[in-house]
Structures are given as structure tokens and as C-alpha cells.
Amino acid sequence: MEKIPILKMGRFLLVTVQVDMHDQLAMQLQDDLTAKIVASKARGVLIDISSLEVVDSFIGRMISNIAAMAKVLDAETVVVGIQPAVAITLVELGLSLEGVRTALNVDRGMALLQQRLAEEQR
Amino acid sequence: MPAPGQTLRKILAQSQKELLNEWVQAQLAAVTLRGDLMKENELREQSREFLVLIQGATDAGSLTQIEGPHWTQARDFLARISRSRAQQGFSPTETATFVFSLKQPLFTRLHAELGQDARGLADEVWLTTELVDRLGLFTAETFVRSREEVIQRQQREMMELSTPVVQLWDNILALPLIGTLDSERTQVVMESLLQKIVETGALISIIDITGVPTVDTLVAQHLLKTVAAARLMGADCIISGIRPQIAQTIVHLGVNLSEVTTKASLADAFSVALKRTQAKLPQQLST
Numbered sequence: 001m002e003k004i005p006i007l008k009m010g011r012f013l014l015v016t017v018q019v020d021m022h023d024q025l026a027m028q029l030q031d032d033l034t035a036k037i038v039a040s041k042a043r044g045v046l047i048d049i050s051s052l053e054v055v056d057s058f059i060g061r062m063i064s065n066i067a068a069m070a071k072v073l074d075a076e077t078v079v080v081g082i083q084p085a086v087a088i089t090l091v092e093l094g095l096s097l098e099g100v101r102t103a104l105n106v107d108r109g110m111a112l113l114q115q116r117l118a119e120e121q122r
Numbered sequence: 123m124p125a126p127g128q129t130l131r132k133i134l135a136q137s138q139k140e141l142l143n144e145w146v147q148a149q150l151a152a153v154t155l156r157g158d159l160m161k162e163n164e165l166r167e168q169s170r171e172f173l174v175l176i177q178g179a180t181d182a183g184s185l186t187q188i189e190g191p192h193w194t195q196a197r198d199f200l201a202r203i204s205r206s207r208a209q210q211g212f213s214p215t216e217t218a219t220f221v222f223s224l225k226q227p228l229f230t231r232l233h234a235e236l237g238q239d240a241r242g243l244a245d246e247v248w249l250t251t252e253l254v255d256r257l258g259l260f261t262a263e264t265f266v267r268s269r270e271e272v273i274q275r276q277q278r279e280m281m282e283l284s285t286p287v288v289q290l291w292d293n294i295l296a297l298p299l300i301g302t303l304d305s306e307r308t309q310v311v312m313e314s315l316l317q318k319i320v321e322t323g324a325l326i327s328i329i330d331i332t333g334v335p336t337v338d339t340l341v342a343q344h345l346l347k348t349v350a351a352a353r354l355m356g357a358d359c360i361i362s363g364i365r366p367q368i369a370q371t372i373v374h375l376g377v378n379l380s381e382v383t384t385k386a387s388l389a390d391a392f393s394v395a396l397k398r399t400q401a402k403l404p405q406q407l408s409t
Binding site for chain 1: 309312313316317319320323325347350351352353354355356357
């Protein structure tokens with residue numbers, strides 16, 4: 001069965017969605033990610049959805065759920081690489097991912113997470 | 123007794139010159155004549171050409187089936203005339219009258235030819251009316267269609283003109299909105315803004331609504347949607363150019379803009395944007 005890989009990068013987890021997200025896959029990701037956050041004591045999660053071209057309301061809700069769960073486990077979530085068409089779709093669906101931080105690309109998202117961590121340690 | 127249509131064909135073939143004279147006279151005398159837009163010579167030339175084309179078509183094929191292949195040339199000619207008249211500023215009535223005014227001279231001729239034969243005359247008159255009516259309707263239709271083309275083109279051009287996204291500074295975009303925001307325009311605005319964010323990697327976009335005449339709940343909702351979409355792409359939005367009147371309207375309508383940074387002028391918004399991008403971005407990341 002296909003699975004979305006979760007990579008550990010220092011104190012952060014990197015999730016790159018490179019296949020079409022179907023519902024089962026999203027549920028699986030939710031399980032894996034929460035387990036991994038706990039296991040690795042990660043402080044931040046970066047979800048890259050730049051190769052995602054289609055989203056529906058379920059996937060949109062899944063993303064904000066995952067962000068909320070990570071928050072409970074004390075890890076900041078940044079979603080990066082949202083395509084223009086995807087952004088418009090999400091807004092039209094009324095899912096503007098209120099609690100989730102967003103950035104244009106992985107670089108920016110990483111900078112955001114590191115900045116957050118630096119602020120905490122100060 | 124001659125077959126129906128024969129007399130009409132004969133008139134068109136044999137007395138074209140007289141017919142043309144009478145027709146032009148009728149057009150010149152009509153109240154719908156636009157001497158300011160068209161010279162007599164031009165009118166005469168057009169009328170002559172049209173008569174020749176009608177005669178050719180009636181000779182070769184059916185009298186009233188103007189959709190047929192024999193009428194192609196005549197149809198093209200009419201289409202050209204009505205298009206050029208639509209652009210010159212003729213009214214639909216004035217354009218259609220060009221064709222309809224042909225009736226009277228034709229009827230006069232028919233009457234002279236058939237005289238006492240009431241039945242034959244009625245048949246011919248009916249045929250003539252049907253033919254001229256169809257040609258006239260065709261003219262009017264083309265006229266309206268060419269007007270619609272003009273309107274559509276203008277709409278398209280306005281749509282393109284009215285949504286420029288400009289880069290003000292590193293990481294700062296500005297979107298000066300001019301004119302009313304409807305859903306279709308919001309879509310275009312949103313797409314071009316998001317596209318530009320991807321291209322430039324901007325962190326802040328300033329939406330300037332100085333040129334938006336009124337803000338109602340719908341417009342406000344469209345604005346908020348655009349802001350939300352830009353945020354998903356990692357860019358913060360500042361709304362600027364809010365006039366006092368609009369600020370009052372927004373509050374009276376109960377629109378909640380508290381999630382968005384708002385500034386009275388573009389200059390204020392720009393200075394905030396500069397401050398934020400420098401605070402947020404260390405030097406090595408700004409490239």
C-alpha cells in the first residue's frame with residue numbers, strides 16, 4: 001500500500017505529498033504523523049503540497065485537523081506550496097485553514113519554523 | 123398566366139436602372155436618411171451593387187430561400203453593410219430601412235406590369251414582401267450581432283485593463299482595484315494576484331481600494347476571499363485606500379475586517395509592508 005513518507009529533519013518533520021491524496025491516504029497520514037511527532041519529540045511539521053493539484057473539502061479539513069492535532073502535541077504546522085488553483089478552491093469551499101500557518105515554498109516554511117523555535121529559546 | 127415570381131424576376135432583370143433610381147429617391151426622401159453619416163454617391167453605389175446581387179441570386183435560384191448557396195454573395199454584402207453601419211453609428215431602424223425601402227418601388231413596378239390581374243398581383247406582392255422581409259431581418263440580425271461583438275470586446279478589454287498587479291518592492295506587491303468588484307472580476311483579480319505571488323515570491327500584497335466606488339457586503343466578502351487565498355499562498359494582505367465614507371459603510375454593514383490589516387492610504391500601507399518584510403526576513407533569505 002502506498003504511504004506518504006515522513007522525514008525527520010533536525011527538530012522538524014517534513015511531509016511531502018507527491019501523490020493524489022485520497023481519503024484513505026489522508027487518514028493514514030494523520031495516524032503516522034501524530035505517532036511520529038510523539039516518537040521524535042518534533043517541534044514543527046512542514047507539509048509540502050506543491051504537487052497537489054486537486055483538493056476537496058475532506059482533504060482541506062484533514063489538513064486543518066492535522067495542524068490542530070500537531071498543535072496539541074506542541075508542534076507548529078506550516079503548510080507550504082499551495083497552488084493558486086488550490087488556494088482559490090479552498091477559499092471557495094469556505095476552508096481558509098484559519099489555524100494553520102502557510103508559506104510559499106519549503107525554504108520560507110523552514111525559515112518560519114526556525115524563527116519560531118529561536119523565539120521560544122530566547 | 124405567368125408562374126409566380128416570374129414578373130418579379132423580369133422586373134429585376136429588365137428595369138434595374140429605373141428601379142434603382144426610384145429606390146434611391148425613396149431612400150433620400152425617407153426620414154431615416156442620415157446625410158451626416160453617408161453621402162448620396164455612396165448610397166447609390168451600395169444600392170446598385172445590392173440590386174445586381176439580388177438579380178443574380180433570383181436568376182440562379184429560389185426567390186425566398188435566402189439561406190441557400192445562391193444568396194451567399196447577397197448575404198455577405200448585407201452583412202458587410204450592416205456591420206459598417208453599426209460602427210458608423212446608424213440605428214437599427216435606419217439600417218433595416220435600407221432594405222425595406224426597396225418594397226415600394228418594387229410594388230409600383232409590379233402594379234404597372236400586372237395592372238388588372240388582381241390575383242397575379244397579390245401573388246407577386248406576397249413573394250416580394252417575403253423576400254424583402256427576410257433580407258431585412260437578416261440585416262437587422264447581423265447589425266445586432268456586430269454590436270454585441272463590440273460590447274463583448276470592450277468588456278474583455280476592461281477586464282484586462284482593470285486588474286494590474288504591480289511589484290512595488292522586493293517581496294511587496296500592490297493591487298490597485300478600480301471599478302466595482304463583482305464575482306467574475308474577483309475571480310480574475312484573485313487568479314492574477316496568486317499567479318504573481320508565485321512568480322515573485324512576495325510576502326505582502328497591498329490591495330488598494332481607492333478606485334472602488336462602493337463597498338457592500340458582497341464586495342467585502344470578495345475582498346476577504348482574496349485575502350484568505352493570498353494567505354494560503356503565504357502572503358499577508360493589507361487593504362488600503364479606505365475612504366471615510368467606506369469606513370462608515372463597512373461598520374454599518376457589520377462587516378468584520380478585524381482579521382486584516384487596514385490602512386487609510388497606500389503610502390501608510392507601503393511603509394508598514396517595508397517594516398514587516400525587513401523584520402521578517404534576514405538578509406540571506408531575501409534573495
